[in-house]
Amino acid sequence: MNKNIINKKSKLMILIIIFIIVIKLKLYLNEDIYWINNYYLSIQKYLNLSFQNNLDSIIRIGIYYYSIKNGGIERLISLLIKYLNKVKIFEIYLFTIVKESNEYIIPNNINRKIVKSNTLDLIKTIKRNKIDILIYNFYNYYEINILNQIKEFKIIYYNHSCLFYWIYSGFYLFSYLYKAYKQSKYIISLVPFENDFLFKKWGINSILMNNFITYEYNEVIPSNLSSKIILMIGRGEDKQKRFELGIQAMKYIIQKIPDCIMRMISKKEGLNDILNLTVNLKLQDYIEFIGYSRQPEKYYKNASLHIFPSVCESFALVLIETKAFGIPSIILGLDYLSAIKGGVIINQ
Numbered sequence: 001m002n003k004n005i006i007n008k009k010s011k012l013m014i015l016i017i018i019f020i021i022v023i024k025l026k027l028y029l030n031e032d033i034y035w036i037n038n039y040y041l042s043i044q045k046y047l048n049l050s051f052q053n054n055l056d057s058i059i060r061i062g063i064y065y066y067s068i069k070n071g072g073i074e075r076l077i078s079l080l081i082k083y084l085n086k087v088k089i090f091e092i093y094l095f096t097i098v099k100e101s102n103e104y105i106i107p108n109n110i111n112r113k114i115v116k117s118n119t120l121d122l123i124k125t126i127k128r129n130k131i132d133i134l135i136y137n138f139y140n141y142y143e144i145n146i147l148n149q150i151k152e153f154k155i156i157y158y159n160h161s162c163l164f165y166w167i168y169s170g171f172y173l174f175s176y177l178y179k180a181y182k183q184s185k186y187i188i189s190l191v192p193f194e195n196d197f198l199f200k201k202w203g204i205n206s207i208l209m210n211n212f213i214t215y216e217y218n219e220v221i222p223s224n225l226s227s228k229i230i231l232m233i234g235r236g237e238d239k240q241k242r243f244e245l246g247i248q249a250m251k252y253i254i255q256k257i258p259d260c261i262m263r264m265i266s267k268k269e270g271l272n273d274i275l276n277l278t279v280n281l282k283l284q285d286y287i288e289f290i291g292y293s294r295q296p297e298k299y300y301k302n303a304s305l306h307i308f309p310s311v312c313e314s315f316a317l318v319l320i321e322t323k324a325f326g327i328p329s330i331i332l333g334l335d336y337l338s339a340i341k342g343g344v345i346i347n348q
Contacts, residue, residue, distance in 0.1 A: 057089070058089060058090075058091050059089055059090055059091070059132050059133065060090075060091045060093060060129065060130055060131045060132045060133070061084060061090050061091070061092055061093065061131070061132065061133045061134075061135065062093040062094075062095055062126055062129065062131040062133070062134045062135065063077055063080065063081060063092070063093070063094050063095065063134075063135045063137070064095040064096075064115075064122065064134060064135065064136050064137060064138070065077055065095075065096060065137040065138065066096060066097050066098065066138075067096050067097065067098050067099070067100050067103065068094070068096065068103045068104045068106065069100045069102060069103040069104065069292075069294075070235065070267055070292055071234075071235055072160070072211075072234075072316065072317045072318070073137055073160045074103075074104055075104050075214065075317060076160070076211055076212060076317065077094075077104075077137065078103075078104035078105060078106050079212040079214065080135070080212070081094060081106045081107065081110060082106065082107060083212070085106075085107045085109070085110065091111070092110050092111065093110070093111040093112075093113060093129055093131060094106065094110050094111065094112050094113070095113050095114075095115050095122070095125060095126075096112075096113075096114060096115070097114070097115060097116070097117045098114070099112070099114055102292075102294055103294075104294060105294075111129070113125055113129065119142075119143045119146050119147070122143075123146075123147075123150065126153060127152060127153075131153050132153055132154065133153065133154045133155070133156065134147075134153055134154070134155045134156070135155075135156045135158055136155055136156065136157050136158065137158045137160065139159075139161065139166075139173075139177055141173075141176040141177045141179070141180040144157065144177075144180040144181070144184065145180050145183065148180070148183050148184055148185075154185070154186070155184070155185075155186065156186045156187075156188060157181065157184050157186065157187050157188070158188045159181070159187055159188060159189050159190065159206075159314070160190060160314055161312075161314050162190075162191050162194065162312045162313060162314045162336070163178070163191075163194060163198070164311070164312035165240060165311075165312045166178075168240065168311060168312065169240070178202065178204070181199075181204050181206075182202060182203055182204050184204075184205070185205060186205065187199070187204055187205060187206035187207070188206065188207060188209050189206040189207065189208055189209070190208075190209065190210065190211060190314040190315040190338075191314050191315070191336065191337075191338070192208060192336075192338050193336050194206075195207070195208040196208065210315055210338060210339075211315040211317060211320070213320060213324070214317055214320070214321055215297065215321065215324055217324055220324050220325060221301070222325055222326035223300055223301055223302055223303055223304070223325045223326050223327050224301075224302055225302070225303075225304045225326070225327070226302050226304075227302045227303065227304055228257055228259055228260035228261065228304060229260070229261055229262075229263055229302065229303045229304060229305075230246075230250075230253070230260060230261070230262040230263070230303070230304070230305045230306070230307060231262070231263055231264075231265065231299060231300070231303045231305070231306045231307070231322070231327070232246045232262060232263075232264045232265070232266075232306075232307050232308075232309075233264075233265040233266070233296060233299075233306070233318045233322075234265075234266060234308075234310070234318060235266060235267070236264060236266030236267070236270070236271050236274055237266070237267070237269065237270025237271055240310060240311050240312060241309070241310050241311075242309040242310060242311055242332075243264065243266070243274055243309065244273070244274060244277055245309040245332070246262065246264075246307045246309050247262075247274060247277050247278055247281065247283065247287065248277070248281070249307065250262050250281075250283050250286055250287060251281050251283065254283075254286055260286070261286055261287070261288060262286060262287045262288070262307075263287075263288045263290055263299055263303070264287060264288065264289050264290060265290045265291075265292075265293055265296050265299060266289075266290075266291070266292065267291060267292035268289060268291050268292075271289070275289070296318075296321070297321070297325070300321065300322065300325040300327060301325070303322075303325075303327050304327065304328075305327065305328055305329075305330070306318070306319075306322040306327050306328070306329040306330070307329075307330050308329050308330065308331045308332075308334075309331075309332050310331075310332070310334070311332070312334070313334055313337060314337075315337065315338060315339060316337065316339065319331070319337070319339055319340070319344070320339050322343075323339070323342065323343050323344070326343070327343070328343050328344070328345065329343065329344045329345070330344075330345045330347060331344060331345070331346055331347070332346075332347050333346065333347070334346070
């Protein structure tokens with residue numbers, strides 16, 4: 001493959017990243033090809049591209065993660081697939097390690113492939129399906145270093161976390177991951193101060209992209225705030241979410257508001273410590289463990305408060321959702337988030 005072709009593919013990759021950003025702002029693409037070709041022509045002129053004016057060939061995009069059930073990344077992936085699928089020149093492939101029941105909904109025409117949890121099988125699967133662009137959602141620095149050596153397809157690394165997560169998890173993880181990112185060509189970042197300052201300082205090539213809004217804002221009926229229901233939502237088994245702080249807070253809240261109740265929306269696996277804490281504090285009558293829900297919005301309709309005790313986040317979907325429903329949130333020191341303005345109390 002000569003240098004001109006490689007250079008053209010790199011420029012095309014820039015276009016794809018731009019398309020991803022713009023697609024998230026354009027929920028209904030009634031004239032997909034017309035819009036993309038017009039948008040492409042302006043970019044072509046700006047970048048002085050010399051190849052064809054119209055994008056009339058199919059671009060195969062693969063999206064790779066563990067599953068599409070339970071967490072914010074999984075929900076984001078389902079939305080990303082939904083929007084990319086509206087662009088007719090994209091052929092979307094979803095690669096996951098497992099397929100589960102009650103997953104987030106994706107279009108029926110998506111090519112779904114199950115891959116083994118090893119890099120070799122992933123690469124073979126991508127090549128077998130002639131993928132042009134892989135959107136990679138893991139943080140496996142060892143695998144990232146291997147993928148960075150691949151020339152047959154392009155890779156966008158979707159960084160859904162904040163660097164603090166890796167610093168708190170173990171500094172060596174942070175060091176190895178961001179060294180791998182430094183050798184990568186295309187990174188999507190969700191944190192402004194990382195993308196705009198740190199990544200530029202460290203030589204990491206990234207673009208800033210906010211997460212999708214999960215609901216049609218104009219169709220949301222805000223909570224009437226009529227109940228004394230407090231919400232905690234997320235992966236409760238993750239120690240970084242610090243749900244135990246919300247449980248402990250209830251011991252003091254019920255002293256002032258004895259008829260309030262907390263609803264914890266999280267899958268129940270891995271919650272033994274949380275359940276034991278609830279029993280030890282004698283809060284069984286004040287805390288409801290709802291379990292995982294693919295449609296958490298039904299619990300937003302009359303809630304009055306959202307407690308979000310996570311130690312670090314990048315662009316928290318649950319924070320955006322509760323804001324959309326008019327529910328005030330309390331967060332702990334996450335003042336670097338791009339979604340904290342309005343209806344959020346930051347407890348430093």
